[in-house]
Amino acid sequence: MSRPIIAITMGDASGIGPEIIMKALARPDVQEMCRPLVVGDAERLRIAGSMVGTSLMVNSLERPDEARYSPGEVECIDLKLIPQDHPFGRVSPVSGEGAFRYIERAVRLVEAGQADAICTAPLSKEALHAAGHKYPGHTELLAELTRTPEVSMMLVSPKLRVIHVTTHIGLIDAIARIEPGLVERVIERAQTTLVKAGIASPRIGVCGINPHAGENGLFGYGEEEQKIAPAVAACRAKGWRVEGPLPADTLFFLAARGDYDMVVAMYHDQGHGPIKVLGLESGVNITVGLPVIRTSVDHGTAFDIAGKGIADEGSLVEALRQAADLAPKHVEA
Structure with a gap:
């Protein structure tokens, strides 16, 4: 052995x-x-x-x-x-x-x-x-x-996997840093990690930034359309099973019940909160990249x-x- x-x-x-x-x-x-x-x-x-x-x-x-x-x-x-x-x-x-x-x-x-x-x-x-x-x-x-030059934080619990676009910076700074190229690279790291783990065609859900993922511009200033949607489209064009931007509260529920293999969180607390609620004692932090x-x-x-x-x-x-x-x-x- x-x-x-x-x-x-x-x-x-x-x-x-x-x-x-x-x-x-x-x-x-x-x-x-x-x-x-x-x-x-x-x-x-x-x-x-x-x-x-x-x-x-x-x-x-x-x-x-x-x-x-x-x-x-x-x-x-x-x-x-x-x-x-x-x-x-x-x-x-x-x-x-x-x-x-x-x-x-x-x-x-x-x-x-x-x-x-x-x-x-x-x-x-x-x-x-x-x-x-x-x-x-x-x-x-x-x-x-x-x-x-660039890595991503991934958190894993028995029911949920989460990878972060930004981590240890303030929320205002995180929103400013998020842009389509960064989001696309994080999704790519998620895809690569899951395939290496033996999931041939992983399902990846991408969070929005604002409540209800902006609800077609009702909340926020168009961040979902400008910063996230182009990255999701680029990844889907590669044949990957990527969906988003999605409302974070609903997405984490769906992922925890098995509908998605990975959630892409936009900022620290958006991703850490659900993992820790599901079980701090069983969570694992993996540095991807x-x-x-x-x-x-x-x-x-x-x-x-x-x-x-x-x-x-x-x-x-x-x-x-x-x-x-x-x-x-x-x-x-």
Whole structure:
């Protein structure tokens, strides 16, 4: 059986990332689906392991070829950035720097062929900025590290897939940024991703911006007709099953019941809201368009419960499952 090597970045060390990693790696189903290689701080993982009550032994590694992937053990590329007494539950530039460095190392591992995919635990944008790394989030950071000019955020839950035209910008700025070329490229990334996932002729629904998708100009200033409709027409001309612009409230209902394989959301909250209502614990974030496979939990650092050992690992397990499914298949050594 081929088990891909998944580089798991530890995220913000002050958040729940170390805890959910230790909980997830204690599960036999995770060990069966992949070879997990944590990029983080081994001592922080040991502390988190004690908090969640696992007996897993954490191995501190300098290189990935030192990993044994033995039962009852966690392999960690140990960057040794976090002091042993570093507090949980607080924004810290130390944790922000660590989160950046873990991602940076994971990208280099995949580029060097030493890992097959990346799965990221949550980071704090505030801590990242406090450490001097001015990125809106994981997606933009990964795009720069891989020298990728444009990527899309895709969220996946058991009943819904959503890809975003814009993400971490204000609503007024998002509307200004939306234009037919960008919308068409996002639809194309959705089409390509679904076909690679084995859906030969996917059904893609495209949201409008305004209530009722503008209702023929009654709401808004013609954004649907100017910014979205030309992109939908261009994609339909390629023979793709694309519909829109459609009223977002109705479209998400139809997609959740199975009428569409993907929803194209125009801005952050339009896409994130339905996914999180359907189940925050099972949502997965996938960055589409990178030269590396990257999945992530669809929740934040949860500073309010960090260090208590009670965080749920469900979203991380699903993110690892998606990473294993999307990773290149090869014969396990």
